[in-house]
Amino acid sequence: MGILDGKVAIVTGAGLGLGRVEALELARHGARVVVNDLGVNLKGEGGSEEPARAVVAEIEAAGGEARAAFGDVADWQDARRIVRSAVSEFGGLDIVVNNAGIQRDGMIVTMDEAQFDSVMRVHTKGHFTMIKHTMDYWRERSKTPEGLPPGGRLISTASDSFMMGNIGQPNYAAAKAAIAHLTLSAARECLRFGATANVILPRARTRMTQSGPWAGMFEKPAEGFDTFAPEHIGPLVAWLASPHAAQVSGQLIQIWGRHIRVYGPPQPLLDHENEQPWTLDELQTVLGPFFAGRKPVEDGFALPMM
Numbered sequence: 001m002g003i004l005d006g007k008v009a010i011v012t013g014a015g016l017g018l019g020r021v022e023a024l025e026l027a028r029h030g031a032r033v034v035v036n037d038l039g040v041n042l043k044g045e046g047g048s049e050e051p052a053r054a055v056v057a058e059i060e061a062a063g064g065e066a067r068a069a070f071g072d073v074a075d076w077q078d079a080r081r082i083v084r085s086a087v088s089e090f091g092g093l094d095i096v097v098n099n100a101g102i103q104r105d106g107m108i109v110t111m112d113e114a115q116f117d118s119v120m121r122v123h124t125k126g127h128f129t130m131i132k133h134t135m136d137y138w139r140e141r142s143k144t145p146e147g148l149p150p151g152g153r154l155i156s157t158a159s160d161s162f163m164m165g166n167i168g169q170p171n172y173a174a175a176k177a178a179i180a181h182l183t184l185s186a187a188r189e190c191l192r193f194g195a196t197a198n199v200i201l202p203r204a205r206t207r208m209t210q211s212g213p214w215a216g217m218f219e220k221p222a223e224g225f226d227t228f229a230p231e232h233i234g235p236l237v238a239w240l241a242s243p244h245a246a247q248v249s250g251q252l253i254q255i256w257g258r259h260i261r262v263y264g265p266p267q268p269l270l271d272h273e274n275e276q277p278w279t280l281d282e283l284q285t286v287l288g289p290f291f292a293g294r295k296p297v298e299d300g301f302a303l304p305m306m
Helices: 017-028 050-061 076-090 113-142 172-195 234-241 280-291
Strands: 008-012 032-036 066-069 093-096 151-158 196-202 252-256 259-265
Touching: 008 017, 008 076, 008 113, 017 032, 017 050, 017 093, 017 196, 017 234, 032 076, 050 076, 050 151, 076 113, 076 252, 093 113, 093 234, 113 151, 113 172, 151 172, 172 196, 196 234, 234 252
Parallel strands: 008 032, 008 093, 032 066, 093 151, 151 196, 196 252
Antiparallel strands: 252 259
8 A cells, every 4th residue: 555545646847857756756655647748848849748658658567547648837728627637537636746847047138038938937837827726626626515635735846046046047046936935825825725835945967957057066976876866856745745744834845865954934134123214324334234244145145055
């Protein structure tokens, strides 16, 4: 018996990389999986059904159940159809792992509108539409005579790039920040359905990290433990989807290799109330000493990578 027996999951962007690993891991623990992928390249161009069909074949070869879905998660109607396909194929929907994304890097001064909009569309709108239509389904089910069994799981994929503000990835960082806060908002709203919503911040070797600003760090070692192998991410997704995490919601959890990190709410570094309304000079008396000696953002305002 698997801990996810009887559960139905959708994993978006599941044809390759992290999505593939996550779909296989959920299936290994008993979930029936809808594998969504358009088979596009890193920039969101082209398309093929082969990646999604290959993952379905892997799951079935291991004794699991899976179906492929080829809709565009950032298209309102396609996202609705993906959700409904899980319900029609398997009789319900319990778990949604939002993973689909593209990458179109560039400096702000050279980035064009299409580069920015395309990344925001796939990552941010793609997360929103899948969350929206999933929660619509849960709300509809909660109003039926049989009701909705508690235990729905929304799992979003962000990145610590939104905290570090990776240079050359302003669109990606902005999209991931939006995903994090969208999901925290969803966590509050889906409480009424007995559901949870959490954000994972994986560090793994994927098409995105192999071409981004930290590509060198993610190279596969010639020998020894492979810290950034994508397979290390799957167990966290399965854990969040399982009964073990029934009371875990609204959390940002980072994982890579043997390491896991949970982020708390932002905390103020300075909290000062003045005795009179602020003037430029009054601000200088407080902020000047506080910022004196601190490094500029490009030199030091970054979370530790390890």
